[in-house]
Amino acid sequence: MQRKLGADAGLTLRMFLALFLLAVVYLAFIGVLILIHAPIDIIVVVVAVLLIAQYFYSDKLVLSALHAHLVTAQQQPELYDIIGRLCQITGMPMPQVAVIPSPVPNALATGRNPKHAVVAVTSGILSQLDPKEMEAVLAHELSHVIHKDVKVMAMASFFATVAALIVQSGMWFGMFGGFGGMGGGYGGRGRSSNEGQGMILIILVAAVVWAISFVLIRSLSRYREYAADRGSAIITQDPSQLASALQKISGSITRIPTKDLRQVQSANALMIFPAVHVGKGSLAEIFSTHPSLEHRLARLRDLEAQLSR
């Protein structure tokens, strides 16, 4: 699917690095658990079942959570036109199309693979963007499906979820049964203080794994967003449309203004300074699932420069 834009080696490398580090953390986690004979089989099975269910039903889950309702081609002809064209370009089958009744501009695509995909847009985004910008946003969302991001992120989060559940259930059991020397608790049997200490160790290890993998998973999520932006640029050959869409829906602080320069100048003598927001190098970005708008726009601008040369 590479059209005129070469592969982004740096981005691919970073994604593999994040996945590799996650694998290392998880293997260490499993190693420690095995070493201390932790009885966590049940939790692993439960999580596996949950994640498999989520994997298979993600589309339905997301739709019902967002109150989206499926629409037909008669109801949304323009939307179907755009998605149809994108499917022709990408060779994807036509997904289900839904509209979310919300004024907040947003769009998403979910589904474990292109054959079971759903694209949902809010009424807000339909009113704010013009057709080419809408196409760029939908190309970004479809790229997530093509890249099988649901599967990748589910697998990446698997052991993090196990770790999180251990910590949470451990706290819960800890509260009820105590960590040693008292009756009741895990398995319904009394606990000796040795087992109690083992329990605390498991919870601590799980907490550390959870914390590290949290940061890694967030990084991975951001790289996949860049990859989807890139996917959109490759599909539409027009990264500036996506950039334009992003600045429109991101809020008034970052968007291209409509207020006349002459009116701005008369209103106040001082030049307008940029408001505080998550920009380059911000600490908040490390914990965010999406890169900052500035970073995304800068990358899209580079892609545009590459395409025009």
Added chain:
Amino acid sequence: MGRTRLPKPNEDRVFAMSTAVITLETEASLQSDGKVGIVFKALPAGRFDQLTRDTVNMLQIQDQTAPDDALKVQEVKDDLGFEWMVVEGPDLESRLAALHGVAQGLIDEGLGGCLLAAVFPFQQGQRKVYWIYGYKQGTFYPFVPTGNRQRDNAEEIRLSAIAKEDLPVEPDLSSWFPLWGVPV
């Protein structure tokens, strides 16, 4: 003439346009319109006419070639009451020199704050495209009006990507203020 003139970065950066026009033409199909407009705010009374006279004098001194190549200077007042000087002529270098003369003159007098923007109009096929140079920040940004107080954001972003090697483009999108009904 005996006075030390320190470089004024905000005013000098407008000269980047002389190299940028080539890139803009080849990669964005922008044809220069042969004009540049400068918009001022709140010049002291009579200063504007003086400015025009000074510029005309300066250009006549500069321009040794045939009268047909001479630059024309016009005064325009826009709908919002702001004063514009429009310099027209075949040669971008001379237009930029005129711009520099005007700006430098005002800055020397301590009236640099009256300089609002310089506007470079272009033709892109059937529509007009503007590159606006803001004197306060010393940066350029594109402006593509599509009629009815709308602008083509996607094209503006595309132009900024194309020009980023040649021009100091304003990085903050929220500072790309339009000039509706610009008389250039």
